[in-house]
Amino acid sequence: xxxxxxxxxxxxxxxxxxxxxxxxxxxxxxxxxxxxxxxxxxxxxxxxxxxxxxxxxxxxxxxxxxxxxxxxxxxxxxxxxxxxxxxxxxxxxxxxxxxxxxxxxxxxxxxxxxxxxxxxxxxxxxxxxxxxxxxxxxxxxxxxxxxxxxxxxxxxxxxxxxxxxxxxxxxxxxxxxxxxxxxxxxxxxxxxxxxxxxxxxxxxxxxxxxxxxxxxxxxxxxxxxxxxxxxxxxxxxxxxxxxxxxxxxxxxxxxxxxxxxxxxxxxxxxxxxxxxxxxxxxxxx
Amino acid sequence: xxxxxxxxxxxxxxxxxxxxxxxxxxxxxxxxxxxxxxxxxxxxxxxxxxxxxxxxxxxxxxxxxxxxxxxxxxxxxxxxxxxxxxxxxxxxxxxxxxxxxxxxxxxxxxxxxxxxxxxxxxxxxxxxxxxxxxxxxxxxxxxxxxxxxxxxxxxxxxxxxxxxxxxxxxxxxxxxxxxxxxxxxxxxxxxxxxxxxxxxxxxxxxxxxxxxxxxxxxxxxxxxxxxxxxxxxxxxxxxxxxxxxxxxxxxxxxxxxxxxxxxxxxxxxxxxxxxxxxxxxxxxxxxxxxxxxxxxxxxxxxxxxxxxxxxxxxxxxxxxxxxxxx
Amino acid sequence: xxxxxxxxxxxxxxxxxxxxxxxxxxxxxxxxxxxxxxxxxxxxxxxxxxxxxxxxxxxxxxxxxxxxxxxxxxxxxxxxxxxxxxxxxxxxxxxxxxxxxxxxxxxxxxxxxxxxxxxxxxxxxxxxxxxxxxxxxxxxxxxxxxxxxxxxxxxxxxxxxxxxxxxxxxxxxxxxxxxxxxxxxxxxxxxxxxxxxxxxxxxxxxxxxxxxxxxxxxxxxxxxxxxxxxxxxxxxxxxxxxxxxxxxxxxxxxxxxxxxxxxxxxxxxxxxxxxxxxxxxxxxxxxxxxxxxxxxxxxxxxxxxxxxxxxxxxxxxxxxxxxxxxxxxxxxxxxxxxxx
Numbered sequence: 001x002x003x004x005x006x007x008x009x010x011x012x013x014x015x016x017x018x019x020x021x022x023x024x025x026x027x028x029x030x031x032x033x034x035x036x037x038x039x040x041x042x043x044x045x046x047x048x049x050x051x052x053x054x055x056x057x058x059x060x061x062x063x064x065x066x067x068x069x070x071x072x073x074x075x076x077x078x079x080x081x082x083x084x085x086x087x088x089x090x091x092x093x094x095x096x097x098x099x100x101x102x103x104x105x106x107x108x109x110x111x112x113x114x115x116x117x118x119x120x121x122x123x124x125x126x127x128x129x130x131x132x133x134x135x136x137x138x139x140x141x142x143x144x145x146x147x148x149x150x151x152x153x154x155x156x157x158x159x160x161x162x163x164x165x166x167x168x169x170x171x172x173x174x175x176x177x178x179x180x181x182x183x184x185x186x187x188x189x190x191x192x193x194x195x196x197x198x199x200x201x202x203x204x205x206x207x208x209x210x211x212x213x214x215x216x217x218x219x220x221x222x223x224x225x226x227x228x229x230x231x232x233x234x235x236x237x238x239x240x241x242x243x244x245x246x247x248x249x250x251x252x253x254x255x256x257x258x259x260x261x262x263x264x265x266x267x268x269x270x271x272x273x274x275x276x277x278x279x280x281x282x283x284x285x
Numbered sequence: 286x287x288x289x290x291x292x293x294x295x296x297x298x299x300x301x302x303x304x305x306x307x308x309x310x311x312x313x314x315x316x317x318x319x320x321x322x323x324x325x326x327x328x329x330x331x332x333x334x335x336x337x338x339x340x341x342x343x344x345x346x347x348x349x350x351x352x353x354x355x356x357x358x359x360x361x362x363x364x365x366x367x368x369x370x371x372x373x374x375x376x377x378x379x380x381x382x383x384x385x386x387x388x389x390x391x392x393x394x395x396x397x398x399x400x401x402x403x404x405x406x407x408x409x410x411x412x413x414x415x416x417x418x419x420x421x422x423x424x425x426x427x428x429x430x431x432x433x434x435x436x437x438x439x440x441x442x443x444x445x446x447x448x449x450x451x452x453x454x455x456x457x458x459x460x461x462x463x464x465x466x467x468x469x470x471x472x473x474x475x476x477x478x479x480x481x482x483x484x485x486x487x488x489x490x491x492x493x494x495x496x497x498x499x500x501x502x503x504x505x506x507x508x509x510x511x512x513x514x515x516x517x518x519x520x521x522x523x524x525x526x527x528x529x530x531x532x533x534x535x536x537x538x539x540x541x542x543x544x545x546x547x548x549x550x551x552x553x554x555x556x557x558x559x560x561x562x563x564x565x566x567x568x569x570x571x572x573x574x575x576x577x578x579x580x581x582x583x584x585x586x587x588x589x590x591x592x593x594x595x596x597x598x599x600x601x602x603x604x605x606x607x608x609x610x611x
Numbered sequence: 612x613x614x615x616x617x618x619x620x621x622x623x624x625x626x627x628x629x630x631x632x633x634x635x636x637x638x639x640x641x642x643x644x645x646x647x648x649x650x651x652x653x654x655x656x657x658x659x660x661x662x663x664x665x666x667x668x669x670x671x672x673x674x675x676x677x678x679x680x681x682x683x684x685x686x687x688x689x690x691x692x693x694x695x696x697x698x699x700x701x702x703x704x705x706x707x708x709x710x711x712x713x714x715x716x717x718x719x720x721x722x723x724x725x726x727x728x729x730x731x732x733x734x735x736x737x738x739x740x741x742x743x744x745x746x747x748x749x750x751x752x753x754x755x756x757x758x759x760x761x762x763x764x765x766x767x768x769x770x771x772x773x774x775x776x777x778x779x780x781x782x783x784x785x786x787x788x789x790x791x792x793x794x795x796x797x798x799x800x801x802x803x804x805x806x807x808x809x810x811x812x813x814x815x816x817x818x819x820x821x822x823x824x825x826x827x828x829x830x831x832x833x834x835x836x837x838x839x840x841x842x843x844x845x846x847x848x849x850x851x852x853x854x855x856x857x858x859x860x861x862x863x864x865x866x867x868x869x870x871x872x873x874x875x876x877x878x879x880x881x882x883x884x885x886x887x888x889x890x891x892x893x894x895x896x897x898x899x900x901x902x903x904x905x906x907x908x909x910x911x912x913x914x915x916x917x918x919x920x921x922x923x924x925x926x927x928x929x930x931x932x933x934x935x936x937x938x939x940x941x942x943x944x945x946x947x948x949x950x951x
Contacts, residue, residue, distance in 0.1 A: 005306055176714035179673050180777065184728045185701035194727070198718035331796035332767075444885045474658035475823065476882045479867035483881050501796065504869030531871060545801035546871060547830035549853070555808070556801035556830070562766055563796070 009278045016274025019209075022267030030083040037077035038065065042232050045072030050250045067252040069242065075253065078234035079260050085235050086264075089146060090215040093153035097215070098208055100154060101161025106200070108162065109169025110192055119166070123159035131156035132221060139227040149228050153215050164207055168200040202279045209272030213265040220261055236261045291321045292360075293495050294343070294382075294463055299357030299367075301335075301342050301519075310566045312338040312352070314519035314574070317593070320463060325489060325496040327506035327527065329542075330516030333563055336499045339516075340465045343497075344382060345374050361463075380410040383456040387468040389448035393440040399426070399451045400436035406458040425454040429484060446477035450484065457492060464489075465497045470505065482508055503546060507531060515539050518564040518574035524593070525600035535602040537579050573605065581606045618682075619817045620670070620785055621646040625679035627662070627669050635890050639665045641841040643679075647785070650811065652818040654832030654849075656825055656864075660886060662841040663821045667787045670819065671706045683785070702732060705778035709790035711770035715762035721773055722758035728780040750813075751776040751806065768799030772806065779810065788820045792827060804831060825868055829853060834922075837861045840889050840897040843916060847923040857925045860898050896928065904929060 010016050029036060038059055051068040058065045059076075066076040108119035135152040142148045172178055173196070181195045222228035223237025231238060236257040243253025301313035313335045320326050330336050341347050343359055345366060359366040361382070366374065378384075383406075386392035393402060403425055404418035413421060423433040429450040431443075440448055449469060456464055466485070470478040486509060489496055498510055506513050506527060513530050515523040515538065523536040534540045544557035561578035564570060570577050576586040583605060585591075591603045627640040640662040647653045657663045669676045672688070680687050688700050708714035715724055725744055729735050735743050748755060751772055762770055771791060778786055788807065792800040808831060810816060822828050828835055829849060836846040837858065845858040856862050866879040882901045896902070899909035908928050916926040 008306065176708040176710060177716040179668070180706065180708060180714055180774070181716075181727060182673060183671055183701065183704075183706045184777070184781065185698050185731045186727070190731065195716055199716070331798060446885060474886075475825075475867045476658060476863060477885065478869075479879060479881050482869065483879075502869060503797075503871045507871050508869045542797060543871065545797045547801075547804070547826045548872075549826045549829060549865070549868060549870065555805055558801035558805060559798040562768075563798075 006278065010274075013274045013277040015270045016278055019267050019270025019272070019274045022263060023271050026083065026264050026267060027087065029080065030087045033080040033084040037074075037080045038062070039074040039077045041073065041077040041081040041234055043073060048072040050246070052250075053252055053256075066256045067250070069239075069250075069253050070246060075239075075256050078239060079236070079257055082229075082234040082236050082239060082257065083260065083264070085229055085233060086216055086219055089149060089153075089219050089229075090212050093150045093157075093215045093219075094208060094212050096150060096154050097157045097211060098161050098204065101158035102165045102200075102204060104158070105162035105165030106169050106192060106196070109166040110173060110188065110196065116166070119162060123162055126155060126159050129156075131218060135218065135222050136225065136227060139222065144222075144227045144230055146229070149219060149222060152222070153218060156218070157211055157214065160207055160211060161204065164203050165200055168203060169196055172196045172199050205279065206272050206275045209268050209275060213268035213272070216261070216268070217265055292319050293322045293324075293362075294320045295358075295360040296339075296343065297358050297360070299339075299342065299359065300355040301338055301347065301357075302353050302355055303351050304353065305351065308567045311569050312519055312566060313342060313357075314569065315590070316357075316516075316520050318514060318521060318524075320495050320497055322462075323493050323495055324512060325498065325510045327510035327513040328497060328499045328516055329501065329503060329506050329513060331501055331542075331563060333566065334516040335519040335566075336501075336516055337467055338519075340384065340467050340497070340499055343465065344378055344384060345369070346378075376410075379406050379456075379461075380459045381461055382463045382465065383459070383461040385449070385452050385456050385464065385466040385469045388472050389445055389452050390440070390472075392452055393448055395440055398437050398439055399443070402440075403451070403455045403458055406455055410459045421458070422454075425458055426451070428457075428488070429454045430480075444477075445473055446480055449473060449481055453481075453484065453488070457488060457494070460492055461494060463495045463497065465499070467499045468501070469498075471500070471502075478505075485509060503531070503542065515542070518566065518569060520574070520590075521593075521603065522575065523602045523604075525596070525602075529597075529600040533600070535596055535600070535607045536575075536604050537581060537606070538575050541578075573603075579606075617648045618646050619649045619684060620819070621680075621682040622666075622670060623680040623682070625666065625669060625681070626677040627665050627674065628677045631890060637890050638841045638892055639889060640669065640676075641892070643838075643841075643843055645836055645843065645846065647817050647819060648833075649784070649817055650815045651833045652811065652820050652831055654828035654835040655819060655821045655838060656823065656828045656835060657838035658823055658864075658886060660840075660889070661838045662889070663823075663838050664789055666838075667706065667789045667819060667821050671704060671787050672700075673706075698732065702728075702781040703783050704785045704787070705781065705783040706787040706789060707771075707774050707778050707791045709793055711767050711774055711794065712762075714774050715770055717762055720759050720761060721753070721765075724762075724773060725753075725758075725777055725780060728777065732781060734781070747776055747780055750810070751779065766799075767795050768802055771795060771799075771803050775803070775806065775810070779814070782814070783816070785817045785819070788818050788822075790822050791820075793822065793824065800827070807831065825864060837864065840886060840892065842897065842926065843924070844898065844926045845924065846916075847920075851920070851923050855920075855923070857919065857923070857930045858898075858927050859902050859904055859929075863903075896926075898927075 045068065048064070048068055049070055049072040051064045053067040054063040054065060056065060064074050066079065068074055104119050108116040134156060138148055138152050178191055178195050181191050219228050219235070220237035223235040224241045226238060226241065228237055229235035239257040240254050247254050296316060296318045299313050299316040303310040303312050316339060328336050328339065338347065342354065343366070354367060357367055393399065400419055400422045403422035404415065407413050407418040407421050408415065419436065423436050426436060427433055431447060431450055443451065470481050473481060482505065498506065500506060510527055512525065513527045514521045515536065517538050523530055523539045530539065531543065534543055541557065541559035545559060547556060559578055564574045572588045573586045573591050576582045579586065585605045591605045593601045593603045594607065595601055623644050625640055625643045629637040629639055631637050643666055645653060655663045655666060668674050670681060676689060681689050683700060683703065691697055691700065722744065725747060726740060729740060729743065753772060753776055757765065792803050795803060804827065811818060820828060820831055832849050834846065834848050835852045836843045837860065838844065839860050845852065845861045856865060863880045863882050880903065884901050887900060894913045895911060896909040896914050899905040902909065914926050914928045916924045917930065918924050919930050
C-alpha cells in the first residue's frame with residue numbers, strides 16, 4: 001500500500017524521473033568507466049592532437065568520438081575516467097559531510113543550551129567564509145590532494161546538514177511522542193535514535209542529493225585552479241582549465257567536460273527536488 | 286421546510302467528491318438543506334461528516350484541483366450558485382453571504398491592520414472610499430465590542446477572542462443575508478466562547494441575518510439556533526427545531542450523540558458510546574451509511590438509502606426504522 | 612474518612628517559573644498543592660494558559676520544577692537522584708497526552724510503540740514480549756490486526772487507545788491524563804472515557820485528569836481543582852464543587868458552558884476581557900480585574916486558599932458571599948448584556 005503510493009508519486013514527478021535516470025546512468029558509467037573508455041586516458045598521440053569529434057562510429061574503429069586534446073589524448077576516455085574520480089570524491093565527501101553535520105545538528109537540537117550555541121555559532125562562522133577562498137588556502141598550506149579536497153568539502157558543507165537536522169530535532173523534541181518516550185524512562189540516546197532520527201531522514205535525504213551536486217561543482221572549481229585533482233589524472237575541472245587556452249580554435253575541449261559537469265549537477269539537483277515531491281508532498285502543494 | 290417563499294438558500298442533491306491519492310472520497314452525499322430568511326440553523330456532526338465541505342461548497346471555495354461538485358443545485362435568490370461564474374460569485378461572497386472561520390489567527394491577514402481588513406470588504410462591495418470605509422470599520426468594531434482606537438492595530442496584537450470578534454465584524458460589514466459560521470468558537474476558551482456566543486446572539490437579532498452555525502458542540506446549537514440539522518457521512522439524517530430534535534431524537538445516531546455527552550446536570554455512571562467507527566468516506570456502506578453502527582437496522586437499511594420522512598411539521602428524519610414506527 | 616496512608620501522590624507548593632528575558636518571569640505554576648488518593652481521580656480544570664498542563668508535565672518530571680515537593684508513596688521524588696529508583700518511578704507514573712496525532716511516532720508500528728516500555732526497562736524477555744503485548748492489547752481493546760499498522764492508518768479514538776495502552780504497559784499506579792479526550796469527537800470521547808474508568812477500577816489506578824471541559828471532568832473525577840493563572844482557586848469534592856460553587860471564577864466557568872438542555876435556560880455570567888498575562892504577577896487576587904464582585908481589597912491583597920468547609924478550599928476574600936450574590940443576580944435577572 002505505502003510502496004504503491006510512493007511509486008505512483010515517483011512516476012508523477014517529472015523531475016524525479018529525469019533526475020533519477022540521469023543519476024543512475026552517470027553512476028553506472030563512472031563505475032564501468034575503465035571498461036567503457038575506448039583508450040587509455042593518458043595515452044599521448046602527438047600526431048592526432050586537436051582531432052575534432054568524429055562521432056559515435058569512431059568508437060569501434062579506434063577513432064576519437066569526442067575529439068582529442070592538445071596532447072592527442074581521447075577526450076571521451078578522459079571524461080569517463082574523470083567522472084569516476086569526481087563521483088568518488090563527491091560520494092565520500094557527501095557521506096562525511098552528512099554524518100558530521102547531522103550528528104552535530106542533532107546534538108545541538110536535542111540538548112540545546114551551550115551545545116546548541118557552540119554549534120550554531122560555528123555554522124555562522126563557516127557561512128562567513130567563501131568556500132573557494134577557504135579551498136585555495138587549505139590546498140596552498142597542506143598541498144593539493146584528494147583527502148584535503150574532502151576536508152574542504154566537510155568544512156564548507158557540514159553546516160547545511162547541521163542546520164536542517166537541528167531544526168527538525170527542535171520541532172520533534174517537544175512532540176508528545178518524544179515526551180512519552182522520556183516518560184517511559186528512555187535515555188537521551190534512546191530517544192534520539194529511536195524516536196527522533198526516523199523522523200528527520202526525509203529532509204536530510206533531500207539535502208543529500210543537493211550536496212552531492214554541490215560537491216561535484218566545488219571539486220570542479222578547485223581542479224580548474226589545479227588545486228584539486230592533479231594532472232595527469234583527468235577531472236572535469238582540470239580538463240576545462242586545460243582547454244581554456246584553445247577555446248576559440250578547439251572548443252570541444254571545454255564544451256565536452258562542461259556539458260558532462262552540467263548534466264551531472266543538474267541530475268542530482270533534479271533528483272533532490274524530485275525527492276521532495278515524492279517524500280514530502282505537502283510542502284509543494 | 287415550511288413555507289417555500291421564505292427560503293433564502295436551498296441546496297438540493299448536492300454531491301461533492303475529493304480525489305486523493307488513495308481514492309475518491311465521498312465528502313457530501315446527496316445533501317438537501319434549506320435555510321430560511323432570519324433563521325438560525327445549526328449544522329451538527331462529528332469530524333469528517335462534511336460540515337465544513339458543505340460551507341465551502343455553498344460559497345464554491347473548495348480546492349479546485351481535488352474537489353469536484355458532481356451534482357447539485359445551490360439556489361440563492363433563485364439563482365444557482367453551483368453554475369455561477371466566478372465573477373458573480375465574488376460579488377456574492379462577503380456581501381450577500383459571508384463566513385466566519387474556525388481559526389481567528391489564520392483567517393486574518395497578518396500584514397494588514399484590522400481596520401484595513403474590515404474596510405477592504407466595504408470598499409469592494411459598498412464602493413466606499415477609503416476614509417468612509419475606515420470610519421465604517423471603526424463603527425463595526427465598536428458593535429463587536431472592541432474600542433475604535435485599536436483600528437490601526439495588527440491581528441497579532443489581539444487575543445484569540447478579540448480576533449474572532451474582528452472576524453465577525455468583517456463578516457457583518459455588508460449586512461449579509463446569510464452568515465456561515467464554521468466552528469467559530471472551537472479554538473477559544475469557554476469563558477471567551479461565552480462572550481462570542483452572547484455577541485453572536487445579540488448581533489443576529491440586531492441584523493436579522495440568517496445564520497448557518499456549523500459546530501460539533503450540541504450545547505452551542507441549543508444556545509444559538511432555532512433549527513438543527515444533524516449530519517452524518519455527508520448527508521442530513523435528522524432535521525427539525527432544536528427543541529424537538531434534542532428532546533425527542535429519532536435517528537439512532539442523534540440519540541447516540543446525545544447519550545455520549547457527559548452532562549453537568551444529571552449523573553450518568555457510564556456514557557453510551559456509539560459502537561463502531563465513523564463511516565469511511567472512501568468506502569461508504571450501501572444503503573443507510575449508519576447501518577453498520579446501528580442497533581435497529583433492518584433489511585432495507587442495508588440496501589436503500591433512507592429518505593427524509595416527516596415525524597411532525599417541525600421534525601424530519603432519514604431512517605427506515607423510524608418510518609416504520611419502531 | 613480516608614486514612615492518611617491512602618494518599619498516593621502529594622504535591623506541595625509546586626512552582627514552575629520560566630525566565631522570558633529582560634527580568635520578566637512567567638509564573639506558569641505558582642504554589643500549587645494537592646493530594647491524590649489511591650484509586651481516585653483528581654480533575655484539574657482551567658482555561659488555556661492557566662498552567663494545568665505544566666502541573667502535569669512537572670509532576671511527570673518531564674520538566675524540572677522551580678521549587679516544591681512531590682511525594683509519591685511518601686517519598687519526595689524530585690530529590691531522588693538514584694538512577695535505579697528513578698527508573699522505578701518512571702514505571703509507576705505514566706502520562707496520556709492530548710493529541711493522539713502527535714503523541715504516537717508516525718514512523719513506528721503500533722506494536723513497536725507498545726513494546727517500547729518493555730524494551731527500555733527489560734522487564735520481559737523477547738520470547739515473552741508477544742504474550743505480554745497480547746494481554747495488554749486485550750485489556751485495552753486493541754485488536755492484533757492493528758499491530759503492524761502505522762498511527763496514520765488509525766482514527767483518533769484508536770490512536771488515543773494506543774496512547775493509553777502504552778501508558779499502561781509498565782503497570783503504573785498513577786497516570787497523568789493531559790486532556791486525553793479534547794481532540795476527539797463526542798462518540799469516540801465516550802468510548803475513551805469509559806475505557807479509562809474501567810481500567811481504573813480494574814487496576815486501582817489514580818488519575819490526575821487535566822481538562823478544560825468541566826463536564827468531562829465532572830464525569831470522571833472524584834475531586835476537582837479549578838485553576839486560574841497558575842493557581843488553584845477552588846478545590847472540592849465533585850458534588851460539593853458543583854452544588855456549592857464559591858469562587859466567582861468557578862461560577863463563571865460553570866455558567867459559560869453551553870448546555871444541551873433545551874428546557875432550562877439559565878442566565879449566564881459572561882466575564883469581561885481576557886486572561887491577564889502571567890508574567891510578573893502582582894501580589895493581589897489574580898482574578899480581580901475580571902471579577903464582577905471585586906472590591907478594593909482584591910486589588911490590594913492576595914487571598915489565601917482557605918478551607919471553608921471540610922475538603923472545600925477557596926481562594927477568595929468573599930468566598931462565602933459569592934453564592935449569595937450569585938443567587939441574588941439570578942433573581943434580579945442579571946444577564947449577560949450587563950456583564951460585558
